[in-house]
Amino acid sequence: MERRHIKWIPLVLAGLFFAYQYFSSEKFVNPETGRKSHVAMSTREEGLLGLQSYQQVLAQSETVDGGPELEMIKRVASRLARATGKAGADFDWQVSLIRSSQVNAFCLPGGKIVVYNGILPVTQNEPSLATVLGHEMAHATSRHGSQRVLQQNLAQTALTGVAMSLSDMDYDKQRAIMGALGAGAQFGVLMPFSRQHESEADATGLHYMARAGYDPRESIGFWQRMERAGGAQPPEFLSSHPSHGTRIEQLQAEIPRALEEYNRSPAADTQSSR
Numbered sequence: 001m002e003r004r005h006i007k008w009i010p011l012v013l014a015g016l017f018f019a020y021q022y023f024s025s026e027k028f029v030n031p032e033t034g035r036k037s038h039v040a041m042s043t044r045e046e047g048l049l050g051l052q053s054y055q056q057v058l059a060q061s062e063t064v065d066g067g068p069e070l071e072m073i074k075r076v077a078s079r080l081a082r083a084t085g086k087a088g089a090d091f092d093w094q095v096s097l098i099r100s101s102q103v104n105a106f107c108l109p110g111g112k113i114v115v116y117n118g119i120l121p122v123t124q125n126e127p128s129l130a131t132v133l134g135h136e137m138a139h140a141t142s143r144h145g146s147q148r149v150l151q152q153n154l155a156q157t158a159l160t161g162v163a164m165s166l167s168d169m170d171y172d173k174q175r176a177i178m179g180a181l182g183a184g185a186q187f188g189v190l191m192p193f194s195r196q197h198e199s200e201a202d203a204t205g206l207h208y209m210a211r212a213g214y215d216p217r218e219s220i221g222f223w224q225r226m227e228r229a230g231g232a233q234p235p236e237f238l239s240s241h242p243s244h245g246t247r248i249e250q251l252q253a254e255i256p257r258a259l260e261e262y263n264r265s266p267a268a269d270t271q272s273s274r
Contacts, residue, residue, distance in 0.1 A: 006165055006166065006169075007164065007165045007166075007167065007168065008165065010161050010164035010165045010167075011161050011162065011165045013161065014157055014158060014160060014161020014162070014164070014165075015161065017157055017161075018154055018157045018158055018161075021150070021153060021154055021157060022038060022150075022154060025038040025039060025040060025150055026038065026039050026041075026042065027039075028143055028146075028147075030142050030200070030204075031085070031086060031087045031141075032087065032138075032141075032142070032203075032204045032207065033142075033200060033203070033204065035200070037143075037147050038147070038150055039143050039146035039147055039149075039150060040146050040147075040149040040150035040153060041146045041149065043090070043110075043143075046109035046110060046143065046145065046146050047091075047092070047109060047110030047111075048110075049108075049109060050108035050109035050110035050111070050112050050140075051092075051108075051110060051112060053108050053112075054094070054096075054108050054112035054114070057096075057098075057114055058096055058098075058114075061098045061099075061100065062098065062099045062100075063096055063097065063098055063099070064097040064098070064099055064117065069097060069117060069120060070095075070097045072126060072129065073095055073097055073113075073115050073129065073133075074095050075126075076126055076129050076130050076133055076212075076214075077093065077095045077113055077133055077137075078093075079130070079212035079213065079214075080130060080133055080134050080137055080208050080209065080212050081093045081111070081137070082212065083134075083207075083208045083209070083211035083212040084137060084141050084208060087141035087142075088111065088137065088140075088141045091110055091111030091140070091141075092110060092111055092112075093111040093112075093113070094111065094112050094113065095113045095115070096112075096113070096114050096115070097115050097116075097117055098114060098115070098116050098117065099117055100116040100117065100118055101116075101118040102116040102118045102119070103116070103118045103119045103122055103226075103229060104116045104118070104119060105119055105132050105133065105136055106136050106139075107133070107136035107137045107139060107140045108140065108145075109140055109143070109145050109146065110140070111137070111140060113133065113136065113137070115132075115133070119132065122222070122225050122226060122229055123222060124222075124225070125218070126214065127209065127214040127215050127218035127219075128218050128219070128221065128222040128225075130208075130209040130212060130214040130218075131205065131206075131209060131214075131218060131219040131222045131223075132222070133205075134204075134205030134206065134208040134209040134212075134214075135201045135202055135205035136201070136205075137205065137208060138200070138201040138202075138204035138205040138208060139197065139201045141204070142197070142200060142201065142204060144197040144200075144201065147197070148194065148197070159182060162177075194241070195241060195242050198241050198242055198247075199242055199247075199250055202219075202242075202247060202250060202251055202254075203250070203251075203254045206219055206251060206254055206255070206258045207257075207258050207261055209258075210258040210259065210261040210262035210265065211261050211262075211265055212265070213262070213265040213266070214262075215262060216251075216254075216255050216258035216259060216262055217255060217259070219251050219255075220248055220251060220252065220255075223244055223247055223248050223251065224244075224248065226244060227244035227245075227248075
């Protein structure tokens with residue numbers, strides 16, 4: 001690379017804007033883990049975005065408006081919502097069941113929960129459903145979506161600055177460098193960041209379900225069934241999620257602490273056999 005092909009002013013400007021984006025963003029401390037982070041949006045902005053996305057999903061889907069499955073999901077979500085404590089106290093929790101073969105569920109910022117009934121044969125019982133919903137609700141209370149938006153914005157700022165600094169370089173060289181940097185950002189920063197969020201949501205969700213009176217040991221059986229149902233996974237470093245094996249190991253390490261909360265829960269014996 002020849003020095004004359006590099007423009008330094010775009011790099012400096014990108015660096016200044018990168019610093020501004022980061023240091024002017026809101027700080028957030030996860031009430032469960034104590035982990036400090038920065039977020040791109042206010043809780044109000046997150047809630048409005050979550051509501052908009054929720055309405056779009058429902059408008060494009062066939063919802064289940066009654067029946068025992070929906071009642072079970074609402075019951076589990078209600079117990080878990082109370083277990084989130086201060087983290088979810090200001091959320092407007094809503095739950096919808098969608099008729100679909102997708103093995104999936106999610107919770108949007110602000111507390112809008114969507115469950116696809118394709119996941120219910122894998123959950124099989126209420127404690128396993130609490131494993132799923134606790135994990136998804138933990139993403140929302142931990143403000144993971146807003147953290148990812150900021151991380152992506154910062155990565156885009158850095159890559160744009162580099163691209164502008166290399167604008168006089170031969171196109172093929174420029175493309176090769178930007179491709180390498182883009183892959184480095186994706187696999188070296190963004191995906192590990194996402195896997196960290198998944199592990200944090202697993203641990204936090206485990207404590208939510210324990211406080212709600214659901215046996216946290218049921219989480220292991222659920223993820224073992226997910227492993228069998230999901231087939232082969234890509235190598236962990238190429239994925240935004242931990243492997244099922246890693247996930248199970250981390251949950252097993254956290255279960256003793258969660259069991260302490262479960263044993264203190266007044267509802268500990270009422271759901272364990274469902």
